[in-house]
Amino acid sequence: MLPIQIDYKRCNGCGICEKNCPGDLIYSDEKTGxxxxxxxxxxxxxxxxxxxxxxxxxxxKFPLTSL
Amino acid sequence: xxxxxxxQTDVLVVGxxxxxxxxxxxxKKQGVDVVLVDKAGIYRSGCGAAGNDHFLSVLExxxxxxxPEVFLKWYQRLTQGLVDTKIxxxxxxxxxxxxxxxxxxxxxxxxxxxxxxxxxxRSFAQPGDYFINFDGRALKPKISKIAESAGVKFxxxxxxxxxxxxxxxxxxxxxxxxxxxxxxxxQAKAVVLATGNATRMYENPSGLPFNAWHSxxxxxxxQAMALRAGAEVKNPEFVNYTITPKNFSxxxxxxxxxxxxxxxxxxxxRYVFKYHEKGEQGPRWAMPWGTYWEExxxxxPCYFDLRHLSDSAKKxxxxxxxxxxxxxxxxxxxxxxxxxxxxxxxxxISEGQHPAxxxxxxxxxxxxxxxxxxxxxxxxxxxxxxxxxxAGSMCFxxxxxxxxxxxxxxxxxxxxxxxxVDELRELTYAPMSSRGDFNxxxxxxKLRQIMSDYVSxxxxxxxxxxxxxxxxxxxxxxxxxxxENGHDLMRTxxxxxxxxxxxxITTGALDRKESRFGLxxxxxxxxxxxEEWHKSTHLSLKDGVLNIRYVEPYN
Numbered sequence: 001m002l003p004i005q006i007d008y009k010r011c012n013g014c015g016i017c018e019k020n021c022p023g024d025l026i027y028s029d030e031k032t033g034x035x036x037x038x039x040x041x042x043x044x045x046x047x048x049x050x051x052x053x054x055x056x057x058x059x060x061k062f063p064l065t066s067l
Numbered sequence: 068x069x070x071x072x073x074x075q076t077d078v079l080v081v082g083x084x085x086x087x088x089x090x091x092x093x094x095k096k097q098g099v100d101v102v103l104v105d106k107a108g109i110y111r112s113g114c115g116a117a118g119n120d121h122f123l124s125v126l127e128x129x130x131x132x133x134x135p136e137v138f139l140k141w142y143q144r145l146t147q148g149l150v151d152t153k154i155x156x157x158x159x160x161x162x163x164x165x166x167x168x169x170x171x172x173x174x175x176x177x178x179x180x181x182x183x184x185x186x187x188x189r190s191f192a193q194p195g196d197y198f199i200n201f202d203g204r205a206l207k208p209k210i211s212k213i214a215e216s217a218g219v220k221f222x223x224x225x226x227x228x229x230x231x232x233x234x235x236x237x238x239x240x241x242x243x244x245x246x247x248x249x250x251x252x253x254q255a256k257a258v259v260l261a262t263g264n265a266t267r268m269y270e271n272p273s274g275l276p277f278n279a280w281h282s283x284x285x286x287x288x289x290q291a292m293a294l295r296a297g298a299e300v301k302n303p304e305f306v307n308y309t310i311t312p313k314n315f316s317x318x319x320x321x322x323x324x325x326x327x328x329x330x331x332x333x334x335x336x337r338y339v340f341k342y343h344e345k346g347e348q349g350p351r352w353a354m355p356w357g358t359y360w361e362e363x364x365x366x367x368p369c370y371f372d373l374r375h376l377s378d379s380a381k382k383x384x385x386x387x388x389x390x391x392x393x394x395x396x397x398x399x400x401x402x403x404x405x406x407x408x409x410x411x412x413x414x415x416i417s418e419g420q421h422p423a424x425x426x427x428x429x430x431x432x433x434x435x436x437x438x439x440x441x442x443x444x445x446x447x448x449x450x451x452x453x454x455x456x457x458a459g460s461m462c463f464x465x466x467x468x469x470x471x472x473x474x475x476x477x478x479x480x481x482x483x484x485x486x487x488v489d490e491l492r493e494l495t496y497a498p499m500s501s502r503g504d505f506n507x508x509x510x511x512x513k514l515r516q517i518m519s520d521y522v523s524x525x526x527x528x529x530x531x532x533x534x535x536x537x538x539x540x541x542x543x544x545x546x547x548x549x550x551e552n553g554h555d556l557m558r559t560x561x562x563x564x565x566x567x568x569x570x571x572i573t574t575g576a577l578d579r580k581e582s583r584f585g586l587x588x589x590x591x592x593x594x595x596x597x598e599e600w601h602k603s604t605h606l607s608l609k610d611g612v613l614n615i616r617y618v619e620p621y622n
Contacts, residue, residue: 003117006545006613017106019110019111019402020108020110020111020116021108021111021470022108022111022112022116022243022282022284023105023107023109023277023283023284024106024107024224024246024554024557038099039554041275041277041508042276042277043277044278044279044283044284045278045315045317045395045399046116046117046282046393046394046395047117047393047394047395047398048111048116050115050120050393050394051111051204051394052108052111052208060395061396061400062315062395062399062402062403063273064273065085065273065274065275065314066273066275066278066314066399067314067315067399067401067402
């Protein structure tokens with residue numbers, strides 16, 4: 001389970017989440033230009049990716065051991 | 068061969084969080100060229116990346132407690148004289164009132180009261196309501212934009228590895244781009260370090276090392292670079308703990324106790340009074356200390372209890388404080404299936420980390436002008452010992468930037484020492500050509516195991532000595548970590564810094580034969596606080612060896 005879930009139906013590939021992530025964990029797919037979580041184990045659950053998302057298409061999903 | 072960038076500037080600020088951004092902006096106001104470099108982006112970087120809810124400020128509104136004098140007296144008591152209060156006086160108290168007004172002018176909602184005034188609360192044994200409850204979700208992007216518009220040159224995604232020196236002076240730094248691997252050489256008249264505190268050295272209760280109280284991307288690089296450049300680090304043995312929600316190391320304690328929330332044990336008893344006369348209104352260290360003993364003696368688990376609060380207090384806490392400080396707080400509650408207003412919320416003692424809050428006494432040693440012991444090197448914010456919290460860090464950074472800017476104006480640019488640059492270039496990329504087969508995660512897990520087993524809450528002579536020898540063994544394995552790309556290289560250099568900080572913690576802890584500040588330094592073999600140890604540890608690094616000198620407390 002990824003800590004950051006992206007709704008690709010709504011995502012416009014603007015890149016703000018990638019730019020915002022303080023751990024540089026989000027990359028853009030070279031072909032589609034859409035973001036993906038490259039280093040899910042290094043997430044701080046800070047929400048910086050979601051806070052400025054213009055399409056509101058990010059969800060934070062806590063791993064079971066962090067609940 | 069990686070391509071190279073050479074950047075010359077008057078002032079280089081390393082770390083683009085709240086302190087570093089303020090330092091860069093303030094240095095720029097002195098009329099000098101300023102470069103701000105961060106390994107992440109800058110608009111959402113540092114501990115305040117996604118927001119903050121409390122802004123410490125002395126506003127001089129009339130009551131005695133709202134004056135610099137009363138604040139300073141309290142701060143002196145809180146830090147037991149181990150911090151020079153002249154720093155708080157010169158950086159924070161000269162700026163906090165003005166900064167409050169400036170933030171308001173920037174459009175940050177500071178006055179959230181129904182009457183249009185400030186909402187101010189107190190916590191952690193403060194003599195007055197110094198914490199403005201505000202909505203700081205837009206703070207970091209706003210100040211970043213102002214700094215960039217003022218002409219500060221932003222360099223993002225570049226991790227700084229080490230400082231450059233020439234004849235005992237700091238003259239620049241080197242780093243690399245965390246995606247492309249390109250090499251960066253900076254030449255500067257003055258450098259301000261502001262990379263925050265140090266995390267990820269201790270196992271996280273959830274088993275997820277990046278699920279940290281403060282930003283897990285803060286890895287003590289300023290402290291490590293300062294040591295390697297000849298500066299001193301103060302009181303590293305005091306590792307800090309707080310109380311966080313179970314399995315989620317989010318900030319919450321300040322908001323909860325500030326609103327009058329309780330801590331209760333499994334029997335429903337408020338237990339903090341047993342350990343400090345002020346109970347939940349006592350200093351922060353009293354709460355992890357008390358929780359530790361409740362659990363050890365079989366009265367855990369422990370909980371936040373907010374059920375007695377008024378509906379308006381609950382609403383303020385749940386809508387305005389918790390999700391502003393930690394943007395995902397209510398997601399956690401929802402996914403865990405708890406309502407903080409009606410349910411008890413289980414808590415835990417957080418993982419240990421090098422401090423970043425008000426009252427911490429550990430970090431780079433600076434004077435009241437934010438100068439380290441090395442000419443040309445300044446520090447501010449949570450990486451240095453001065454004054455903590457978001458507002459403290461912003462003011463501290465602002466002061467460091469002003470001082471560095473003024474120094475740069477009266478200084479000539481010094482030459483870089485080419486062999487030093489070449490040596491550091493080689494060191495930077497060594498993990499890319501390593502023939503070893505460890506990855507950074509394996510080595511970092513080993514570090515956490517050592518620190519948690521031997522240098523955490525319950526310390527003794529033999530354990531600390533064992534920890535030190537394990538750290539030395541891990542240091543020898545460092546060359547066998549293989550980095551495949553820029554990201555791996557960043558994490559590997561973070562580990563290099565964390566190893567040095569861990570060694571500093573262990574060295575200080577082994578020598579200090581007493582206990583002080585609750586769990587921060589609790590020696591089972593010397594459980595009492597001793598007057599002869601009422602002094603500060605100052606560590607410096609020479610030829611790979613950490614040397615200690617002790618400095619008497621400030622009165």
